Amino acid sequence: MAEPLLSCRDVGVRFGGLQALSGVELSAAQGEITAVIGPNGAGKTTLINAISGMVQAQRGVFRLGADDITQAPPHERSRLGLVRTFQNLEIFSNMTVLENVMTGCHARLRVPAWASLLRTRASRAMEKTILNEALEVLDFVGLFELAKYQARDLPFGKQRLLELARALGARPRLLLLDEPAAGLNMSETQVLADLILAVREHFRLGIVLVEHDMDLVMRISDQVVVLCFGQVISRGTPAQVQRDPEVIAAYLGDDED
Amino acid sequence: MSVGYRRDMRWLGGFLVVLLLAPPLLSNNYYLTVLTMCCLNAMTAVGLSLLVGHAGQISLGHAGFYGLGAYTTAALSTTLGVPVGLSMCAGVGVTSGVAALVGLPALKLKGHYLAMATLGFGVILSILFNETVEVTGGPSGFTGIPRLSLFGVEFSSDLSVYYLILAVLGLVVWLSFNILHSRVGRALRALHTSEKAAQAMGIDIARYKLFIFVVSAAFAGLAGVLYAHYLTFIAPASFGFLFSVQLIVMVVLGGMTSVPGTIAGAFFLTVLPEFLRAFENVEILLFGAILILCMMYLPDGLAGGSRRLGRLLWKKMVVRAAKDEADAEAGEGGNG
Amino acid sequence: MDQASLLQYLITGLTVGATYGLTALGFTIIFNTTGIINFAQGEFVMLGGMMSVFFMHALGLPEPLAIVLAVAGTTLIGALVERLAIRPVRDCPAINLVIITIGVSILIRGAAMLLWGKDTFALPAFSGSAPIAFFGAALMPQTLWVLAISLLILAGLKMFFSRSIHGKAMLACSFDPKAAALVGIGVDRMVLLSFMISALVGAVGGAILAPITLTSFDVGVMLGLKGFAACILGGLGNPFGAAAGGLILGVLESLGAGFISSAYKDALAFVILLALLFVRPSGLFGQKDGKRV
Numbered sequence: 001m002a003e004p005l006l007s008c009r010d011v012g013v014r015f016g017g018l019q020a021l022s023g024v025e026l027s028a029a030q031g032e033i034t035a036v037i038g039p040n041g042a043g044k045t046t047l048i049n050a051i052s053g054m055v056q057a058q059r060g061v062f063r064l065g066a067d068d069i070t071q072a073p074p075h076e077r078s079r080l081g082l083v084r085t086f087q088n089l090e091i092f093s094n095m096t097v098l099e100n101v102m103t104g105c106h107a108r109l110r111v112p113a114w115a116s117l118l119r120t121r122a123s124r125a126m127e128k129t130i131l132n133e134a135l136e137v138l139d140f141v142g143l144f145e146l147a148k149y150q151a152r153d154l155p156f157g158k159q160r161l162l163e164l165a166r167a168l169g170a171r172p173r174l175l176l177l178d179e180p181a182a183g184l185n186m187s188e189t190q191v192l193a194d195l196i197l198a199v200r201e202h203f204r205l206g207i208v209l210v211e212h213d214m215d216l217v218m219r220i221s222d223q224v225v226v227l228c229f230g231q232v233i234s235r236g237t238p239a240q241v242q243r244d245p246e247v248i249a250a251y252l253g254d255d256e257d
Numbered sequence: 258m259s260v261g262y263r264r265d266m267r268w269l270g271g272f273l274v275v276l277l278l279a280p281p282l283l284s285n286n287y288y289l290t291v292l293t294m295c296c297l298n299a300m301t302a303v304g305l306s307l308l309v310g311h312a313g314q315i316s317l318g319h320a321g322f323y324g325l326g327a328y329t330t331a332a333l334s335t336t337l338g339v340p341v342g343l344s345m346c347a348g349v350g351v352t353s354g355v356a357a358l359v360g361l362p363a364l365k366l367k368g369h370y371l372a373m374a375t376l377g378f379g380v381i382l383s384i385l386f387n388e389t390v391e392v393t394g395g396p397s398g399f400t401g402i403p404r405l406s407l408f409g410v411e412f413s414s415d416l417s418v419y420y421l422i423l424a425v426l427g428l429v430v431w432l433s434f435n436i437l438h439s440r441v442g443r444a445l446r447a448l449h450t451s452e453k454a455a456q457a458m459g460i461d462i463a464r465y466k467l468f469i470f471v472v473s474a475a476f477a478g479l480a481g482v483l484y485a486h487y488l489t490f491i492a493p494a495s496f497g498f499l500f501s502v503q504l505i506v507m508v509v510l511g512g513m514t515s516v517p518g519t520i521a522g523a524f525f526l527t528v529l530p531e532f533l534r535a536f537e538n539v540e541i542l543l544f545g546a547i548l549i550l551c552m553m554y555l556p557d558g559l560a561g562g563s564r565r566l567g568r569l570l571w572k573k574m575v576v577r578a579a580k581d582e583a584d585a586e587a588g589e590g591g592n593g
Numbered sequence: 594m595d596q597a598s599l600l601q602y603l604i605t606g607l608t609v610g611a612t613y614g615l616t617a618l619g620f621t622i623i624f625n626t627t628g629i630i631n632f633a634q635g636e637f638v639m640l641g642g643m644m645s646v647f648f649m650h651a652l653g654l655p656e657p658l659a660i661v662l663a664v665a666g667t668t669l670i671g672a673l674v675e676r677l678a679i680r681p682v683r684d685c686p687a688i689n690l691v692i693i694t695i696g697v698s699i700l701i702r703g704a705a706m707l708l709w710g711k712d713t714f715a716l717p718a719f720s721g722s723a724p725i726a727f728f729g730a731a732l733m734p735q736t737l738w739v740l741a742i743s744l745l746i747l748a749g750l751k752m753f754f755s756r757s758i759h760g761k762a763m764l765a766c767s768f769d770p771k772a773a774a775l776v777g778i779g780v781d782r783m784v785l786l787s788f789m790i791s792a793l794v795g796a797v798g799g800a801i802l803a804p805i806t807l808t809s810f811d812v813g814v815m816l817g818l819k820g821f822a823a824c825i826l827g828g829l830g831n832p833f834g835a836a837a838g839g840l841i842l843g844v845l846e847s848l849g850a851g852f853i854s855s856a857y858k859d860a861l862a863f864v865i866l867l868a869l870l871f872v873r874p875s876g877l878f879g880q881k882d883g884k885r886v
Contacts, residue, residue, distance in 0.1 A: 054453060078459035090454035092447050094514075103443045107459025113468060116439035117432055123439060130440065170458060315688075362871040369630060373825045374870050377863035380818060384860040498818065502695055509692055538707050545700030552693045553682050 005030045005065060005206040006051070006082070006174050012059030013043075013050050013230075020046045021230040024060070026208075028174065028223075033200060033207045035217040035238075038227035039251055044210040045087060047227065048178045051208070052084040053077045064174060079107045081173030085163045087182060087210075093152035097143055100151050100162055101134035104169025109133070134169055140202065141165040141195065157188045161195070168199065175199070177209035181216050189213060193220050218242070226250065262438040268517055269434065273427050280416060291531055293419045293487065296426045297480045299523035302507040303433050303516055304476030309505070310513035311437065312469045313449030314364065315372045318379020319504050322474040324386055324496025326352045326481025328393050331402045331491060336392075342407045345482040352478025353471050360470040364463065379501050386493035398492030405486040418487050425483060429476050433516055436472070445469055510551060512558030521559050597729030602851040603844060604727075608736045608805060610843020611743040612638065615798030616820025617827065617835035618750065619791035625767035625830055626787035627683075629690045633674060633698040635817020636705075637792045640667040641799025642808035643705055646714040656717060664796040670701070671792025675785050683784075698813065705810035716803040739801045746794060747836055754832075763787060767830075815859065822866045828876030838877065842866075 004027040011024040021043045028034045036044050049055035051062060053074035062070045069077050092100050109130050115123040138144045141161050146154065151162060160180060167175060180196070181189045193216050200207060211217050217224065217238065224241040226234040228250040234241050241247055276292070283289055301323055308314050330348035333339040339347070363374045386393050393399055405412040405421065412418045436442050447455040448462045455462055485491050507526050511518030529547065533540040555562040616638050623631045644663035648654045654662070674697055682693065719738045724731035754760035765773040766783045774780050799808065799816075806812075823842045827834025842862055849861035869877070 052457065054456075073461075074453075074456040075459050075461045078457055083459075084457050086454065086457075090451040090457075092450045092454065094446050094450050095443065099443060099446075102440070103447050103455075103460075104458055106440055106444060106447075109440075111440070113441055116441045117435055119435040119439070127439065166458070309688075363867075366870060366874050369829055370825060370870055370874055370876075372630075373822065374867055376818065377822065377867050377870075381860045381863050381867075384857065388856045388860075498814070502692075505688075506692055506695075509688055539703065541703030541706060542700055543703075545696045545698070545703055548696030548699065549678055549693050552685070552689050552696065553678070556682070556685050556689055 004028060005032075006208065007061075007063040008047075008051060009061045009063075010059055011047070011050055011057050011062075013046055013055060013057050019230055021050065021057070021227075022059075024227070024230070024232055026051075026225055026232075028206045028208050030173070030206045031200060031204055032222045033196070033209070033220055034223045034225060035221040036208065036210045036225050036227060037212070037214075037217055037241075041229075042227040043230040044227055045178060046230075048084060048176050048208075048210055052082065052176055075107070078170065078172075081171075082176065083167045083170045083172035083174075084176035085167050085178055085180060087178040089156075089159055089163055091151050091159055091162055091166070093150075095151055096147065097149050097151050097154065097162055098131075098134055098138065098147040100166050101137050101169045102130050104137075104166035105130045105133055106170075108169075108171055137165050137168050140198075141168070142191075157184055160184060160188075160192070164195070164199075168203065171203070172205055174206045174208065177207065177211075179210055179212065181211060181213045189216055192216070196220055262434065265434045265438070265516070266431075269427065269430055272430075272517070272520070273423065276423055277420075280419065286415060289415055289419055291528060293415070293422055295524045295527045296419075296422050297484050297487075298504075298507065298527045299520045300422075300426050300429050300480040300483075301477040302504055302511070302519050302523040303429055304473035305504050306508040306511065306513070306516060306519040307433060307436065307445070308469050308473040309508050310515075310519070311442065311449060312445040312466060314466060314470065315368075315375065316470070316473070317372050317376035317498070317501050317505065318382070319375075319473070319477055320496045320498070320500035321379040321382035322352050322356060322477035323481040323484070323500070324382060324491075324493070325355060326478030327485040327491045327496070328386060328399065328481075329478075330482040331399045331485045332392055334403050334486075335399070335401055341403055341405060341486060345486070348482035348485075349475055349478045352481070353475045356471045356474030357467065360467045360474075364466040364470060376498070376501075379498060383493060383497045386496055393493070396493060398490055399485075400490050402485050402489040402491070404489060405483070422483055422487070425479065429479070430516060430520070436469075437516070441465070441468075506548060510555070510558050512560030512562075515558070515560035518558050518560030525559070595729075598851065600728055600730040602847045604730055604732060604736060606844030606847030607840060608733075608739050608843070609802070609847065610840035611739050612798045612802040612816065612839070613819050613823045613842050614836040614839025615743060615746065615794050616816055617823035617839045618747075618832055619795040619798075620820055620824045621830060621832050621835040622750075622763075622791045622794070623787050624824075625832075626763050627679075627784050628767075629679070629687065629694065630821065631788075631791065632691065632694040632817060632821075633701060634791060634795055634820060635813035635815070636698045636701040637667050637671060637795030637813075638799035638802075638816050638820075639705065639808065639810065639813035640670065640701065641796030642716060642803035642812070643709060643714070643799075643810065644796075645800045645803060646716055646808065647709065649716070650714075656719070660800045663800055664793055667796035668789050668793045671788045672785060674792075675788035679788070680781065680784070698817065702810060702813060709810060711810060713807045713809040714803075715807055716800070718804040719801075722804075733805065735801075735804045739805070742797065742801050743836075746797060750790075750794070750832065759783075759786065819862060822862060825876055826866055826869060828878040831876070831878050834876060834878035841877075 006028040008024060008026040011021055013021040024047060036047060038044055046055060050057040053072060064080055064082050067080055069080060092103060109126055111123045111126045135147065138147055141164060143158060143161055143165060154162060181192055184192060196207065197220055221238050224236065224238050225232055226241055226247050233250060234244045234247045279292060280289055305316060305319050308316055326348040329351045330344040333344035333347055334341050359378055363371060366374055387396050405418055412421055444460045444465050447460060448465060452462050503526055507522040508519050511522035533543050536543055616634055619634045619637060620631060623629060641663055644666050645660045648659035648662050649656055678693055678697055718735040720734045722733065724733055754764060762778045763783045763786065765778055766780050770780050819842060823838035824835050826842060827838030845865055846858050846862045850858035
């Protein structure tokens with residue numbers, strides 16, 4: 001098989017005296033869904049932050065396809081095709097739903113700034129392209145009717161979908177989802193699960209998601225990586241990981257002997 | 258979004274027409290001077306509103322850029338005999354260059370620290386204007402600046418200068434609308450709300466902050482060069498911290514994100530001292546009081562206030578109409 | 594460069610720096626309790642000096658009484674400012690509040706100009722103006738008063754914040770107003786108290802410095818700006834940093850005036866500030882911004 005889409009080798013992250021991650025290895029292939037799970041404080045979000053560049057890893061190498069992104073700033077990584085969503089929603093509340101997704105297309109569909117300043121024909125044509133692409137994504141995700149609404153007026157569940165749609169606007173090679181189901185009820189989570197699978201089918205990208213919702217994880221993941229106290233303690237298919245006694249101990253505590 | 262753009266363009270057209278036709282209606286040439294100053298202040302304020310209202314940054318030293326443009330063109334055209342058109346371009350260029358130099362390190366700061374950096378920068382420039390007497394003429398000012406003349410055409414009458422400045426203001430507003438309704442505008446609004454998410458979308462926030470900082474400084478410098486050749490006399494007192502504050506107030510009063518609102522704020526704040534002049538000693542006092550009251554009772558500025566007023570009147574009209582209808586029906590029912 | 598001149602500059606710098614420090618403390622107290630930067634702080638300092646002059650010359654009161662009344666009067670004005678201009682709009686966006694404080698500063702300045710004109714005034718030194726010889730430099734007795742009183746206020750504030758229940762309550766408000774309210778702290782009252790304390794501290798600073806630097810209706814602007822700069826220099830929100838920042842700013846300014854040029858000394862203070870901010874954005878003693886994503 002070709003080289004993995006995302007490869008993280010020997011990742012170490014330190015905050016002052018706290019070693020948040022050490023020796024973490026992670027690979028994700030195109031078309032594959034990898035879930036990162038673990039008890040609270042295990043370092044899952046730190047890992048996402050390190051992969052996306054929001055946090056500087058003291059050790060480790062990150063590769064996206066053939067590119068070494070270890071030193072790249074966050075917006076660079078995004079331009080190379082690594083896009084993330086956020087655990088606490090970070091939608092652009094001062095824009096409409098449509099504008100949010102159009103902003104998602106920012107890195108991909110470009111015109112020089114002076115062309116925007118002078119509103120050249122090229123920049124106007126690009127605006128049209130961006131608009132249509134954004135509408136397509138909204139349609140895919142199921143938010144088409146809400147395009148003109150202010151993003152802040154949407155109910156929470158729909159805002160989560162918007163954040164996903166915005167990330168899709170960037171046509172990422174690798175999508176990082178940070179607790180996408182947080183705050184969603186069961187039926188919303190079902191919709192999300194189906195959507196993630198549909199995204200994988202339609203866009204043929206790799207997905208890495210951090211999640212607490214075990215049903216979601218077990219249902220859609222191809223590969224599961226378990227973090228505990230900043231280290232990988234188990235790796236495998238959902239079924240394998242479920243049975244791993246170390247994982248059970250990490251979540252439930254040791255058996256009383 | 259082209260719908261919003263067309264609406265803004267219509268507003269701009271109407272605004273320009275009104276100001277085009279205004280001069281003959283003014284009874285006094287002095288009022289033309291005030292109107293011209295309104296336009297110049299609006300030019301600077303609009304630039305600032307892009308930076309503060311849309312991109313969510315702060316600059317408490319923007320008067321410095323205004324002054325830098327003015328003094329650069331004054332020194333070049335008067336002392337060195339450079340043709341006015343060229344010295345004006347140089348004025349805008351120097352202002353933009355300095356903004357780029359200062360902006361690079363400064364925009365890494367946030368909130369109160371950025372406010373302080375821009376404030377300090379403005380104060381430093383203000384002191385430089387006062388102290389480098391050989392270049393700027395010092396506190397007593399710089400006199401003898403040549404009048405506006407471009408491509409050999411001298412704008413000798415106040416009216417012709419007014420129309421030129423109005424045209425430039427129109428250009429500045431058009432450019433601003435272009436920015437706002439483009440992907441650049443979205444990038445700015447994005448980094449205003451969430452720098453993290455903007456970065457995640459591939460937006461290089463440092464570059465965009467610098468871009469809009471330089472653009473807003475350039476607009477201020479442009480207003481400054483026009484100001485210098487319009488009044489033919491400039492003094493450091495006009496470019497100090499107080500004016501920087503007034504510019505911020507124009508933006509906030511206008512409702513932060515509304516360009517027409519900012520222009521309204523600029524006009525209001527330029528005209529207000531003229532009214533207050535009649536009150537002489539209490540002028541400063543009244544200015545402060547009006548500022549406080551405006552901020553307390555118009556939290557989202559004139560734009561927001563007028564929107565709320567409009568909605569209130571609309572509601573009153575609707576309620577009135579419904580009441581009339583109900584009365585009419587009741588009357589008929591009684592008769593029938 | 595001889596030692597005597599250096600010492601002289603140092604003394605001058607510390608004296609002025611003490612006022613910057615007190616002004617900066619005022620900024621810090623209000624910022625810590627409310628998160629607002631009160632741009633009218635400089636005017637409280639101005640009022641301390643100007644009202645002292647007024648009470649002495651116009652009402653013929655003895656100097657100590659005049660100063661006490663001036664400080665009391667300014668404290669009252671601080672309370673009025675909070676009640677009338679700040680409390681009604683406490684939930685406004687920050688920039689609106691900043692502009693309101695700027696409006697207040699303009700208002701106070703305008704009133705001062707109306708009442709007392711544009712002249713500069715002198716306040717007599719507390720214990721005479723015969724300089725004391727000090728290692729070759731001339732030490733004004735007033736300088737000793739300034740430094741002593743500033744230290745006293747600093748010590749007093751430290752005790753207030755760490756020992757008294759009101760002080761601790763104010764600190765609680767700065768950390769988390771909602772939580773503070775939940776445990777029964779009257780946040781409104783704390784905010785009022787913070788404005789009164791800041792006004793008091795500022796007024797004292799103005800009164801003790803006035804004998805040395807003269808006072809007029811518009812000294813507040815530059816003092817306010819420099820006080821704010823001192824705050825940032827020491828790390829916004831850190832009272833010790835504010836006091837230290839004020840002293841450092843005063844000394845650097847004085848040395849700059851001595852060695853480089855007195856015309857540019859104001860600019861020098863800000864140049865140093867900018868240089869510092871570019872290198873260490875959180876100030877000398879501020880905490881690095883370590884927010885979690």
